[in-house]
Amino acid sequence: MQEVIQVNVYNEKENPNKSFELESLINTAGAKSVAKISQVINKVNPSYYIGSGKVEEIEDIAKKLDVKTVVFDVELSASQLRNLEEKMKLHVVDWTTLILDIFAQRANTKESKLKIKLAQLKYQLPRINKWFSYLSRQSGGIGTRGPGETMLETDKRAIIRDIRSIEEKLKNLEKTKVVNRKSREDILNISLLGYTNAGKSTILNQMLKLYGKEKYVYSDDLLFATLDTSTRRLDFSNTKVTLTDTVGFIDNLSKELNDSFLTTLEEIKFADMLLVIIDSSYDIETQLKTIDKAIDDIDVGEKKILYVFNKLDIVDDKMNILINRAKAEKIYMSARDKNDIVRLKEKIVDLIKEEYIKVIMEISYKDGKILDYIMSNYDVDNKDYNNDGIVLKLNISKKDYNKYERYIKKN
Incomplete structure (x- = not known):
């Protein structure tokens, strides 16, 4: 593995634990952090971003450890990169370049x-x-x-x-x-949102294990394990859905990266429900704030949102988690627990059915495809057969109510 020195730059308000994020990204890029340098700064040094004393400290450590690369957790200007490389005689990688490198991999x-x-x-x-x-x-x-x-x-x-x-x-x-998307119009779509490594792909794969037949999505304990949007069909008895896994969030993206990142989330505009997956073991407040802003920026309209507080199995202070999103729909769980996956499925189905409308439908025997769709996607309370067709009593979604209104018997 390539060995690097990581440099974390803080302002006074920043979380001192953010060095973990840079180290995780370095590992994801296929390198190893062998030394950590940090500095709290109130004013950026236009030449080096950090102070000249810190530059000399990095230079000394690099010589002792025989390391050739330094990775910063901030975006550096072209002149700052050049000055740092000339002064230290080392290869310097900034935050944006590191993320772009991982994205490309x-x-x-x-x-x-x-x-x-x-x-x-x-x-x-x-x-x-x-x-x-x-x-x-x-x-x-x-x-x-x-x-x-x-x-x-x-x-x-x-x-x-x-x-x-x-x-x-x-x-x-x-x-x-x-x-x-048009080919999936008849199926309710749920999009998974969350920080990278929050457990989105794991939840989707666990759902597939219990309720699906399609192939699993790639999942690993790495930041940005996958950049590809994956959609899988699931069958919750008579409630059929598609679950779409999206690219994970991360902080401090440059404007170009943030714009590119938001375009990868455009798919959530077409979702019927959002599952916001939160890593309960790490800085919940920042995760919620960032995801809420992205949802606002994309302008997804009025959608049901279920907040899934994942990784409860590795959290010590569970009371601290319970105060979040007091009035929102939420569930606390671990993606590793099969019973929790079942609870999540039941919670999703309950939310889907909240706005169902009780109807009586009469469908002609000639409309076999529509009859098959209704029977496959809904729990029918009662069936009566007559000369013209079948009369069904059931609860139906608003979308299908509007789509199949001609079959609904009016009082």
Whole structure:
């Protein structure tokens, strides 16, 4: 494993435990943190971001440990990166570059690969200008005009051209997704939201084990174990649903990364219900605040939301968890406990059925597909057969009430 030194920069209000997040990301990237340096700063050093004394300290530790790479948990400007590398003679990686590197490793589908490439290009574009400006200052302008400016403009045009090309490809992929959504219109869709490593994929796989037949989704004890949106069908007796696992949240994303990240969550607009998965063992307040903001930014409209406080099996102070989301629909559980998965399923079904409408439907024998759909997706209280068709008494969803209103007998 590649060995690195990690550098955590804090302001006075920040959680001192955030070094764990950087270390986890370093591990996810396939490296190992062999030393941790931290500094509380009130004002950013324009040259190095951190103080010059800390830079020398890192340089000394790197020599003693024979480490060639330093990873920061902040985004550095082009000039700060250059200054740090020149001063320490080390490879410097900032927060955004680290996450982009992990994204590039983890992307499997054509769509996720394109989105990561788009984020990388958008991250590079403004930095070209900063880098050229830095070179101009260092050399007083000599040798940086003429062909240098032409090369800069050529690079910028190439990046802009690539960005437009990728955006067009993503639009075409979205058209395919629209078709796929239409094929699932008759099935209630539930989207899983939550921080990376909160247990979304584990919950989905445990549900599949009990209520599904499709293949499991990739799950591992890593940040960003997968970047791909996965949808699986589940059969809760006569309540059929699809569960969609989304990309995990993380703090301190750059604007380009945050915009790219939010586009990966666009699928939740089309969900009928949201399951917000919270890692109960780690900074619940920040998780809730970040997820709430994303839901507002995407503008998902009025949807049922169930807050799932997961990993209860590794929490000591359970009373601290119980105070969260006092008036919201919520459940406390561990994804490792089969009984908790059953409780989660029952809670989901209860919420789905809350707004069901009691109806009497008369469906002709000729409408076999519709009859089959109703019988497969609902618990029918009573059936009567006559010459024209079947009369059913049942509770039905608002969506299907509007869709099949012509079969509903009015009083």
